[in-house]
Amino acid sequence: MELLVLLVLLGAAASPGGGSGPGPHSLHYFYTGVSEPGPGLPEFSGAGYVDGQLVITYSSETQRAQPGTAWMERNVGPEQWERDTWNLRVAQSVFREDLDILRGRYNQSGGFHTYQLKYGCELQGDSSTGGFYQYAYDGRDFVSLDKDRETWVAADDGAQVTKRKWDADRSDAQRYRIYLERECIKWLGKYLEYGKETLQRTEPPRVQVSDRPSRDGLTTLSCRVHGFYPRNVAVVWLKKGVAVPQETNCGDVVPSGDGTYQTRATIEIDPSRETDYTCSVEHPSLAADLRVPWGPKSNVMLIVGVVIGVLVLVAAVTGAVVFLRKKNSGYKAAAAHEGSAGSGSNQGSDTCVKA
Structure with missing residues (x-):
């Protein structure tokens, strides 16, 4: 049996529509099949994301398509979940068959293998x-759709067989292109309308610039960007106002756990040669890029800090000396009072103790 092509149009029988705010926005689906399932690792799993937020999930263990957010559960009716469940069960069957085909294609008798879309x-x-539209086998690229040319691109010799078979009927590639350009975009708009309170909001980024010594007298500057939504952000270090992306090391954009995202960009510099560095951040919530300069620790400020510290110390010592002098004067006055009161009186002694 030949390798099958599957396009699962989640909810395709409905009539999607709706508007959306300024982009960018995305609707992405991920399917994974494994040859040797186990505890916590289902034979097949599928998930859909809108702007990085889980909206639909499926597992061969549950055998049901389920909403990933409360707003999806509120807005999507049972008929669509039934259609999605049926489509994903078909995908599960296809992935199982395709894994068998690919193991034979690559001369693999057994072992753990993955097939992903x-x-x-x-x-x-x-x-x-x-x-x-991209397939992968064992974590490596397999075949992908060249949407504009309506043809498939093979990543290795084993994938060439699939490419030739799929290119033989160009109507399949044309169908995929139409789905991506029309149906997928329509469903994206509909989902954005469903979840507009969260998906179409904007949270501006907060930026913190810091530095630390690295090696050989160099310094690593770090620009932490956090608290922003949506996910898409651009961070680069500027040297004398000019972007230096080749020197900027950008980290991944990851969830912060509170519905926002965070990332970090670093650059290694020689502070003895150049100190004019600025972190520049672009985000949909900002009318212009946000720039936060790095300021090296000034020797003048260091001197001021030392002077202030010395003055505080002197004030503390002076205060202690004055206190002790006053205390000693009090004791002498009490003793003199005791002597003048006479041996038969306890008044002076009581006053000293109470004091």
Whole structure:
């Protein structure tokens, strides 16, 4: 049996629509099949994300398509969940069969193997769209769709067999292109409307710049960007106002756990040669890029800090000396009072003790 092509149009029988705010926005699906399932590792799993937020999930263990967010549960009816469940069960069967085919294709008698599919679409801020459709086997690229040419691209010799078979019927590639450019974008708009309170909000980024010694007299500057939504952000270090992306090391954009995202960008510099560095951040919530300069610790400020510290110390010592003098004077006055009171009186002694 030949390797099958599967396009699961989640909810395709409905009539999607709805608007969306300024982009970019995305609708992405991920399917994974494994040859040797185990506890916590199902034979097949599927998930859909809108702007990085889980909206649909499926597992061969549950055998049901389920909402990933409260707003999906509120807005999507039982008929669509039934359709999605049926489609994903078909995908599970296809992935099981394809894994057997690929093991034979690559002369593998057994062992643990994975077969994955990711596909989806994007809507940019200027209303332009994009889409992709990619397969992977054992974590490596297998075949992908060249949407504009309506053909498949093979990543290795084993994938060439699949490419030739799928290219033999160009109607399949055309169908995928139409889905990515039309149906997927329509569903993205509908989901954005469902979850507009969270998906179409914006949270501006907060930026913190710090430094630490690294090696050989160099310094590593760090720009931490956090608390922003949506996920897309651009961070780069500027040297004398000019971006130096080749020298900027960008970390991954990861969830903060509170519905926002965070990331970090670092750069290694020689502070003895140049100190004019600024972290620049671009985000949809900002009308212009946010720039936070790095300021090296000034020797003048260090001197001021030392002087202030010395003055505080002197004041403390002076205060202690004055206190002791007053205390000693009090004791002498009490003793003199005791002597003048006479041996038969306890008044002076009581006053000293009470004091």
